Amino acid sequence: MKVQLLSHYQYSLKIVSFLIVLFAFSSCVSDEITTESVDTPETDNEQADDSTPPENPAPAFSLQTSTGEDINLSDHEGKVVTLFFFGHGCPPCRGIAPSVQDQLADPYSSNDDYVILGLDVWDGNSSSVDAFETVTGVSFPLLLNASSVARDYETTYDRIVVIDQNGGISFSGMQAVSSDLETAKTHIDSLLSGE
Secondary structure (H helix, E strand, C coil), rough: HHHHHHHHHHHHHHHHHHHHHHHHHHHHHHHHHHHCCCCCCCCCCCCCCCCCCCEEEEEEEEEEEEECCEEEHHCCCCCCEEEEEEECCCCCHHHHHHHHHHHHHHHCCCCCCCCEEEEECCCCCCHHHHHHHHHHCCCEEEEEHHHHHHHCCCCCCCEEEEEECCEEEEEEECCCHHHHHHHHHHHHHHHHHHH
């Protein structure tokens, strides 16, 4: 009986220790997620001059479309750039892409100071990305082999990133695009209006 009680005690002690470690780890992860800062658009009074590098610079990239066209982030210098990170076979990405088109592409289609790009982080071939385009009906450029860009931006598929006119990351979505769409649109509107 005493041996059995001791083994229950040791077992309980192990469980309590495990829970303490788990709680400590989850607190660290939670703090890391919730305390990550994201730059907000600057007001006219606070805007830095063009020679000042952005506080949170967007990593440069050069990728190709499925038709072989090279697209460089630097091609869009001075513009607001929205990056829609997607996986070509990702059901939530396929589901939200029409809303991305409706809310983040169509309203700005005549604005020369804005561009939206889709980046396939699942590194699909041309036909799989073309299939994504066909199924979703998006008309903005979709870029291939973007997993390394997602790593550089410290993000994953089904995320939105907004880059300001100075090349700084203004908004980096930390949740599914469906949850960040309105926030991204607010950032875009603010940046384009100069607020």
